[in-house]
Amino acid sequence: MDDLFIEEEIKELREKIAYHNDLYYKKTAPEISDREFDQLLNRLQYLEEKYPQYKTKLSPTEKVGSDIQYQAKIIQHKVPMYSLENAYTIDEIEDFYEKLKKIDDSIFYFVTELKLDGLSINLYYENGTLQYATTRGDGFEGEDVTENVKTISSLPHRIDYLEPIEIRGEIFLPRAEFERINSEREENGEKLFANPRNAAAGTIKLKNSEIVRSRNLDYRVYTVGLFGKREINTQYKLLQFFDNLKFKTEISDRELGFVGYVGGKLAIISQCQMWEYQKNNLEYDIDGLVIKVNEFKLQNKIGFTSKSPKWAIAYKFKTEEKETELLGVDFQVGRTGAITPVARLNPILISGSTVSNATLHNEDEIKRLDLKIGDYVTIIKSGEIIPKIISVNYKIRPKTAKKIKFPSHCPVCNSELNKEPDGVITYCNNIACPAQIQRRIEHYASRDALDIDGLGEAVIKQLLNNNMIHKIDDIYHLDFGEFATLPKQGNKSADNLKQAIERSKNQKFHKIIFGFGIRYVGERTSKILAKNFKNIDELIQAKVDDYLEIEEIGEKIAQSLVDFFHQPDKLQMIENLRKSNVIMESKNQASSNVLKDAKFLVTGTLENYKRAEIKELILEFGGEFLSTVGKNLDYLVVGENPGSKLDQARKIKTIKIINETEFLELIGK
Secondary structure, eight states, rough: OHHHHHHHHHHHHHHHHHHHHHHIIISOOOOOOHHHHHHHHHHHHHHHOGGGOOOOTSSSTTTOOOOOOOOEEEEEEESSSOOOOOOOOOOHHHHHHHHHHHOOOTOOEEEEEEESSSSEEEEEEEEEEEEEOOOOOTTTTEEEEEHTTOOOTTSBBOOOSSSSSEEEEEEOOOOHHHHHHHHHHHTTOOOOOOOOSHHHHTTTTOOHHHHHHHHHOOEEEEEEEEEEOOTTOOOHHHHHHHTTTOOOOOSSSSGGOOOOEEHHHHHHHHHHHHHHHHGGGSSSSSEEEEEEESSSHHHHOOOOOSSBTTTEEEEEOOOOOEEEEEEEEEEEEEOOOBBBEEEEEEEEETEEEEEEEEEEHHHHHHHHHHHHHTOEEEEETTTEEEEEEEEGGGOOTTOOOOOOOOOOOOOTTTBBBEOOOOOOOOOETTOOHHHHHHHHHHHHHTTTTTOOOOOOOOHHHHHHHSSSSGGGGGGGGGGGGHHHHHHOHHHHHHHHHHHHHHHHTTTHHHHHHHHHHOOOOOOOHHHHHHHSBBHHHHHHHOOHHHHTTTTTTTTTHHHHHHHHTOOHHHHHHHHHHHHOOOOOOTTTTTTTTTTTTEEEEESEEEEEEEHHHHHHHHHTTOEEEEEEEOOOOOOOEBSSSOOOOHHHHHTTTEEEEEHHHHHHHHHOO
């Protein structure tokens, strides 16, 4: 195959993986299943091994996904947190077993543990006291969520063990709590959580610890990072050790027999099959079974890859399928005017929640399935979240089944619909369509765009219904006195919203570009544009050829940008934002390449910047941010209480060790 095509495929795979990593870890809104994600990752790994000239240490095959949000307080793990390799068939479990037997024939005993569907947590204790709790982050550092974790009443703040120790586990939301929270949100007109994992992941990062406390999160612990107790030499003994320290583990409820201490291939397979059958009988969600070599001595001999232990694997349960009746099809209008058909289903319980709707994507998907109203369809939850129709049971199609007619006019504003040339999406091109207006404002105010806290779906709908806003730039002219009088609002809500809107005026340029909701322009493309154009005027004046000079922008995106910035209503919006003092320019653009190709790493606590902020500055000024000390590292930025990285760096003469002030001098701050 032509090298150019190989390079393009590798580049495309990395972009797709980065996109889905971001959806899973940061937004807790995955669009594909773990299996589909692993297929992308495996294809990339195959190509990188076959064509090593395109391999890089920054590739997603070399690192785990990160849940770190910008502006979060970051703490470095004492010992890296690894992810697990996944297996989806019994054959893959057998292969795992046989590979280990070839390494050491004495490997026989394993521990099998339920794979909780929550989020990983790292608990650091010193002198018997909980010092901090962090998320897994990128495996090397995580977000500080100490105060929220302390709200979990059953988690010990003090333990009878004085040596420094990192204890690791999973935080999750029991099914009963999930149902209770969603019932309350429905009563309050708030958006429902898609599943317990989403709810737990969103809850643990909330700023209000009292809300966290009210949601009754739970946890289990199962492994360690930093640990010096040598007499604990097996995984099973480690779980008993945790149990004695009053932590919740899978051996805490002994009568349920969650932990399997097994020997041999057949026993492992039996555990996998048993728990796949029993998973819905638990009080919380699990999505698989983890199989670990029991003896630590053998674990050390087998070792790790760059991101996973070789001595453990996660068997992922098959996606649950259910059959139900298609009652009808509704047509929704998105912020870009895209018309999406949504199937109305006879409600059915699947993967822990009741499903009554499923996306049908577009008109071509309806034709591909040969779908009719009244059909019995098989659905799954893609990624255990998004309901999706995968097939139709034509054998029992009723004679009364009706053909689905795709609308010729917008279901909201009645404007004529148009399909893109050579495309599959049908659009409403009426920019004044009420459905589009709401979706555009929601997108503009979202976390990844202008991040206007308090301006969510319910509040925007309330403002629109009361004629207080009609378009994006109206946000900056709200009457907060009137807002305070609206139902479920008040003076405090009004003050908080006012402050959030004021902060948005100084948001980063790439977030503003993303907030505009330009067709085909996602977060990554927005960052590329902000790096190549210093302000909004340069973007407005740019021609298709100007955009095409940028390596990662193709004709489709270039034409979409030119079309957007030539629409009178968009230009008027930009002018109105300018008059509202929204700053639409890249900061420090003139110096953006001052760190070009320089590789940095940070250790210790900095005085003025959080680790995520320094990382963003390094990338903004053209540098690279590494996760480990090596000969390719150029600078180590050192703060207070540096870790072992400082000692490692001192042994490599080519690494320049600098402090925070010296780093800021490099970028002219």
